[in-house]
Amino acid sequence: MQMRILFILTLFLPFTLGAQFIYGDQLPDAPELSARGEHAVGVRTMTLTNSDQPNIIGAKEGKIPNYDRPLTVEVWYPADADAKATTEYPEVMGQHGDTTRPIIPFKFTGRATRGAAPKKGETAYPLVVVSHGYTGSRYLMTYLTENLASKGYVVVAIAHTESTFSDAGAFSSTLYFRPIDIRFTIDEMERLTRPDSDSFLAGLADANNTGIVGYSMGGYGVLNVGGAGYNPGFGAFFAAQNSGSKLIERHLIGDETYPGADPRVKAIVALAPWGKTAQVWNDEGLKGLSVPTFFIAGDQDDISGYENGIKAIYEGATNTERYLLTYEGARHNVAPNPAPPEALAPGLPIDEYLRYADSVWDTRRINNVNQHFISAFLG
Secondary structure: OHHHHHHHHHHHHHHHOOOOOOOOOOOOOOOHHHOOOOOEEEEEEEEEEEEEEEOHHHOEOOEOOEEEEEEEEEEEEEEEOOOOOOEEEEEEEOOOOOOOOOOEEEEEEEOOEEOOEEOOOOOOEEEEEEEOOOOEOOOOOHHHHHHHHHOOOEEEEEEOOOOEOOOOOOHHHHHHHHHHHHHHHHHHHHHHOOOOOOOOOOOOEEEEEEEEEEEOHHHHHHHHHOOOOEOHHHHHHHHHHOOOOOHHHHHEOOOOOOOOOOOOEEEEEEEOOOOHHHOOOOHHHHHOOOOOEEEEEEOOOOOOOHHHHHHHHHHHOOOOOEEEEEEOOOOOOOOOOOOOHHHHOOOOOOHHHHOOOOOOOOHHHHHHHHHHHHHHHHO
């Protein structure tokens, strides 16, 4: 008994002595593949512009003008840097447009070096594109983005315009733009990673060997990019909500403008994907999913649904290789970083905490399990 107690104390010693635990670090009982890889990690922020796009939230009297749509992305990559270096990420609490939840900036620590020189490999690294929920942030899953970069991926997390904590707009913008933002980001990474590019990304990643990861509304988007076209009835719903607009028809199964699966995408991770309980997909649409897909869900998901939601998507996607990981007792938050200490401040709305936390599972444990299985699946 004394030896067992000593062993347990030894395992927890770094935590009991106050060593800094950074999102994504391994707990003592973390599964094997949650460990970081051999590479130090660099990180940079970039702004992309998708020109001449419909300005859905700027519609007036049923007319939708066009605008140049900006997208901020965060890029993590293998780097010539100190693997123990840390950086600070700027984040916010609150919700744009909600007077009860003012925007409050804060920072949290990650394991990466801002602006580090890329570490070129013998061949280009695979690309991973990450899409957050509504609302969300490009920093919502740094435990995963840093981890994958350390294992030899170039990881690009999108801050979806009009869909973040800071700039949340009408939901119809998210419904329309989510697949477009993902495809456009892959397009831009393909352009910027060409060997003759003047970007720091030149020759670094292979956009023709891409994985896409989506959480909640991000899951709604990545499945469409993987060939799961939306239900035509969903198109009628969108039109009814947007002055008869037929814009979303480009995402519908059977429509001649829907491009189907992006051939550059070789794997999909869909965490708590939203849409099935809202009839976004019918049987035909789900059968169109042709890219190997890993689903992750809580069986008490109160946003996307489980039996009639995520599990139903998994069961209906019969034409591709697929897997389902279920957290028993967990709700919707199977993807984010842990709640920051700032979210526990007295007087804040409990929603700031519930944006991240699960009532049953330790979020750090979920993070480690996700790192393990997503690494195995993508690998």
